[in-house]
Amino acid sequence: MLSPSAPVCPGQKALMRHVRSRGQLSCISFPGHEEEFLRNTVGAAPCILVLGQDCAARYQLLNCLLGERLLPLCLEAGEACKGVQGSVCKRRKLCFTHGRQTRLSLALPGQYELVHQLAANCGRWDTVPREDLEIHEECEDPAHRLAELEITLHHPLLQEAKVMVVPCQSVQPIEEALADCTRTVIPILLYAINQDTLGTDHVAELRKVKEMLSFPICFIRIPDPMPAASPEPGRRGEREKERDREKSALFKQLLSLGFLSNPVGNCSCGAPTQTSAPGAKPLSLLVEAFERLHRLLVPFTRQVLQNQQVEAANLLNGVHCRCLDIFINQAFDMQRDLQITPRRLEYTREKEGELFTSLMAIANRKQEEMKEMIVETLGSMKEQLLEDAANLEFTDIIVTTNGDPVTSKEIKSCIHQIQELIVVRLNQAVANKLISSVDYLRESFVGTLERCLNSLEKSHMDSSVHNITSNHLKQLLNAAYHVEVTFHSGSSVSRLFWEQIKQIIHRITFVNPPAVSPEWKRKVAQDAIESLSAAKLARSICSQFRTRLNSSHEAFAASLRQLEEGHTGRLERTEDLWLRVRKDHAPRLARLSLESRSLRDVLLHGKPKLGRELGRGQYGVVYLCDSWGGHFPCALKSVVPPDDKHWNDLALEFHYTRSLPKHERLVDLHGSVIDHTYGGGSSIAVLLIMERLHRDLYTGLKAGLSLRERLQIALDVVEGIRFLHGQGLLHRDIKLKNVLLDKQNRAKITDLGFCKPEAMMSGSIVGTPIHMAPELFTGKYDNSVDVYAFGILFWYLCTGSVKLPEAFEKCSSKDQLWNNVKKGARPERLPTFDEECWQLMEACWNGDPSLRPLLGIVEPSLQSIMVRLCNRGSEQKSSSLDDSN
Secondary structure, three states, X not given: OOOOOOOOOOOHHXXXXXXXXXXXXXXXXXXXXXXXXXXXXXXXXXXXEEEEOOHHHHHHHHHHHHOOOOOOOOOOOOOOOOOOOOOOOOEOOEEEEEOOOOEEEEEOOOOOEOOOOOHHHHOOOOOOOHHHHEOOOOXXXXXXXXXXXXXXXXXXXXXXXXXXXXXXXXXXXXXXXXXXXXXXXXXXXXXXXXXXXXXXXXXXXXXXXXXXXOOOEEEEEOOOOOOOOOOOHHHHHHHHHHHHHHXXXXXXXXXXOOOOOOHHHEOOOOOEOOOOOOOOOOOOEEEOOHHHHHHHHHHHHHHHHHHHHHHHHHHHHHHHHHHHHXXXXXXXXXXXXXXXXXXXXXXXXXXXXXXXXXXXXXXXXXHHHHHHHHHHHHHHXXXXXXXXXXXXXOOXXXXXOOOOEOXXXXXXXXXXXXXXXXXXXXXXXXXXXXXHHHOOHHHHHHHHHHHHHHHHHOOOOOOHHHHHHHHHHHHHHHHHHHHXXXXXXXXXXXXXXXXXXXXXXXXXXXXXXXXXXXXXXHHHHHHHHHXXXXXXXXXXXXXXXXXXXXXXXXXXXXXXHHHHHHHHHHHHHXXXXXXXXXXXXXXXXXXXHHHHHHHHHHHHHOOOOOOOEEEEOOOOEEEEEOOEOOEOOEEEEEEOOOOHHHHHHHHXXXXXXXXXXXXXXXXXXXXXXXXXXXXXXXXXXXXXXXEOOOEEHHHHHHHOOOHHHHHHHHHHHHHHHHHHHHOOEEOXXXXXXXXXXXXXXXXXXXXOOOOEEHHHOOOOOOOOHHHOOHHHHHOOOOOHHHHHHHHHHHHHHHXXXXXXXXXXXXXXXXXXXXXXXXXXXXXXXXXXXXXXXXXHHHHXXXXXXXXXXXXXXXXXXXXXXXXXXXXXXXXXXXHHHHHHO
């Protein structure tokens, strides 16, 4: 009765294990509930699970499903089955499986068979003996009470799905029964009703079922097993009306309780009247016309199984897409790191060099200024210094009031204190004036260097060596340039000035111990001040400043080389990983994504039917497809990938195309199907089902298009390319046959076979020769290659024909063509070309990618050209009509 369920994706278990176990994918994992759902779905078989109001209803439904009276209906005289509400019925769980020989046994589910003598095995039987179905009161063995009765039959239904009948509530609560019965299976829930309405206990039981399982339920109204004699013809209509009222009451009750959905979608028997939308969740239904059970149960079962498989395929595809997006984003990050880090290092080297050069120039320039400033400072404060020295009160020295001579040691101490007074005052005055001369360098050089160093330190520093190097670099920067440049109080330059003054002053000596008087103190101060050489002091300070700058500069350069070496090793590893992401990880995940998405599409919409052939390309054949998945008409591109590389390229194309938001200037991709029987089973093809348009641009130009139509097509193509670039993608194969036209001759871009993000490009040479930019042959290029290709396409649009440019037509081979293009060969200018159009072409196909215009500039230029030329054409047409009149 049931058709086999749709096949599960070949190797789906292996795919799941692959994503979980591969070391390089360790950063990605399934959420626990998703993994459990997938494992259960992949390993699950369909199982019909029979529930019902009581044993009589369940048994009668089972007999109907199998087409024979296998189970007793408990309707002989004096028997009753109280079901949910009573404790009399103690019928065990039943499990019907397929086998060549009819056989009964007791077994613990999933464990072992019990040694027990069954009545059915003692002789022939048509109906399973009641004593084998029931659990006797005197039975005290818990294993025997929990055992299920396994019934093996040679029946076609059981070849496709086993059937389980839940035990009575008194034997096992419904929650436990459902947990046992639904483990590792996809349940098809049937609920038998043999009463006019559901009782309170039945409603509670059903609520528990809905809480535990998210599957729809097929409610089946069981007819009276012992119908009365046929009513008289005159009374037949009343009986039918009565039965209709009964159906309506049950239907309304189920609907009000939320067990059935919108009544608009169900007929009088409770079955859906209209096909659900593709992918829609199957709904519970009520079958009141029992004779229609077989006809309605088959589509219900198919919907349940299909929905489960679609959910699993969707979930698996979601995991594949998330993983793939992670890899693509990582590729962007790695590409940026590979490009930015060397520039940061070079920038740091240049800025530090500029800072060093500037500071050295300041040191040289400031020497004379320093000398003049010292002389000026000494002159302005000399008298005050002498006065302060004369009035100086010495510490730790006792001087008599009459100024008698003291010991030589005390005299030296007095001289030292006078010198200290002069040094302190001079240091404060001179050092503070030096601050403003170099303070402006702090933010312009040091601040920028600090920020650059911080960014280098954060560039994925995996090794402790890198951190030490970066920290050392910053310490050197602070020591060499922060303190030395800004001359904060207490800085080494201030101390240097202090030391220079002391060295000069301390050379003053006295032979005979003098009398310590104010005059003597003034004389000592006078000698100390006069002994200072402003020129020598300034020259010494600047010389030592230059020496320290040189030392810091050399240490900085050495640390920067160490940091660069560390980054070089890291960048080599990053580039290797980037290559593996582009060549290995991302393509394999893209292929898994293509397979899981194709599984979903074929489950929902089936395999598309190939119509007449529309065209052939290098990698596939395009067919007409009348309709698929609610879309019509469609174009179907069949691709037979010859090797893994083509499989991966096709899978990545599909991922990028499917990930794009819909855009009116891009051909819409409806879905994909992997056909394992393509070409009579000789090969495996990927069928890409896409939007069907009227013709391609090549055919349109051959048939003839007006100037307005051609300019509008150019605008449409630019709009489509701009959208792709805005999504981070390069098309890399813009040409006449990859631009399709609708019936209004509006253009859409198709065939994203070479379309990739810049970070995922491996430098391979791809495209159509006459549309390929020169830099494509170097392997290093960006999205300006699409601007170049548009320039060539625009040449064709301006000519209005498909004839090759002379420069290309003369080439006898692709190699000769490429060589000529690299040397500067371009299409020729025709007499009919408008000057502005020609300038736009030339700009687009410029040999220097950096000089090609951005498409945001090309588009308004095209719009102004279109307005001007079309208005001029209208005026000329109007003028010619006037002349003819």
